[in-house]
Amino acid sequence: MASSSPRATITACERFLPDRILTNEDIERTVDTSDEWIRERTGIAERRILDDQPTSFMATEVAKGLLRRRGISGDDIDLILVATITPDMVCPSTACLVQDRIGASKAWAFDLLAACSGFVYALVTGAQFITSGTHKRVIVIGADRMSAITDPTDRSTCILFGDGAGGVLLEASEDDSGLIDFELHADGSGCDDLNVPGGGSLWPATKQTVEQRLHFIRQEGRTVFKFAVQRMAEVSLSLLQRNELTPQDLDLFVPHQANQRIIDATANKMKIPADRVMSNIKHMANTTAGTVPIALSEAFDEGRLQPGNLVQLTAVGGGLTWGSALLRWGTAA
Numbered sequence: 001m002a003s004s005s006p007r008a009t010i011t012a013c014e015r016f017l018p019d020r021i022l023t024n025e026d027i028e029r030t031v032d033t034s035d036e037w038i039r040e041r042t043g044i045a046e047r048r049i050l051d052d053q054p055t056s057f058m059a060t061e062v063a064k065g066l067l068r069r070r071g072i073s074g075d076d077i078d079l080i081l082v083a084t085i086t087p088d089m090v091c092p093s094t095a096c097l098v099q100d101r102i103g104a105s106k107a108w109a110f111d112l113l114a115a116c117s118g119f120v121y122a123l124v125t126g127a128q129f130i131t132s133g134t135h136k137r138v139i140v141i142g143a144d145r146m147s148a149i150t151d152p153t154d155r156s157t158c159i160l161f162g163d164g165a166g167g168v169l170l171e172a173s174e175d176d177s178g179l180i181d182f183e184l185h186a187d188g189s190g191c192d193d194l195n196v197p198g199g200g201s202l203w204p205a206t207k208q209t210v211e212q213r214l215h216f217i218r219q220e221g222r223t224v225f226k227f228a229v230q231r232m233a234e235v236s237l238s239l240l241q242r243n244e245l246t247p248q249d250l251d252l253f254v255p256h257q258a259n260q261r262i263i264d265a266t267a268n269k270m271k272i273p274a275d276r277v278m279s280n281i282k283h284m285a286n287t288t289a290g291t292v293p294i295a296l297s298e299a300f301d302e303g304r305l306q307p308g309n310l311v312q313l314t315a316v317g318g319g320l321t322w323g324s325a326l327l328r329w330g331t332a333a
């Protein structure tokens, strides 16, 4: 980035979690599993479930919250970006629905698909429009209603996911706060490791695709587990190193919340003390594009993010995709 360009800084962060809680004990009643197995293998105790509403509902609540916290209106927004793999519909984008509902009459809007890396991808994308001076205010949201694409009869996946959304408002920084650097990756050869095969142009919805359960998320759990640990640590260390920083310089590390064992193994590889690693998976499970902004918003509301703090956001997901963003925290609402 040219030094004359302003950094894109987070001036507000917000989250939305549905009220209904689905516990491990609830799941014990529907598939052959146990609370003990789920906690030991994943660290998850419960997840939130959104009933009778689509993803745009959660994303809109997040957008409204951002406007409220910052004391601005929809008309002040230039761009809305929603990272999701559970859009309300194939077309139009969920971002367009949010744009309409918050009255962002001057904003353009689009969805971005990078699964669990979606928010990190979207944050970096949105930041470019601030740094270039093209836009003043960009809303970036990660939102997923995973219950819409999770097979309730598949014990290897139904325990892992939850519904939720989080987001940030990006503006030009007036100091050295904001996005310092990023590193993003993709490897489409891993398509079969984690996907939702049905409902696109490869397998348009038919009676057969429904019977074959092709509209649900499926994954190679062990392969994804190993890939996640290796890539999250690798990309995080690489990004720190090229900025002449070490994990010990971080005030807060906010990893994708897929499995507590993935979080612990990544933090161990990086040698980050546990008290500097954000984790809320016990109560939220994996909300896909929602995990990082939800965790960030929680950390902020808990007072764990102070002006000047060095923060790293790292995620991995379907694609396969992975990436990391390094930021200096500023003054947020």
Ligand code: COA
Binding pocket: 032, 033, 034, 037, 038, 041, 042, 116, 155, 156, 159, 160, 219, 220, 221, 222, 224, 225, 228, 258, 259, 286, 316, 317, 318
């Ligand atoms: N309850 C009880 N047993 C279960 C179970 C459940 N919910 N899910 C799977 N099992 C069984 C398996 O059938 C298998 O039985 P078998 O040995 O008789 O075949 C056994 O437990 C071990 O399965 P395995 O898949 O090897 O377990 P694991 O330790 O790898 O844990 C995951 C499974 C899914 C929790 C783990 O692989 C994981 O978290 N992977 C990453 C998934 C992820 O995060 N995806 C999104 C990334 S963005």
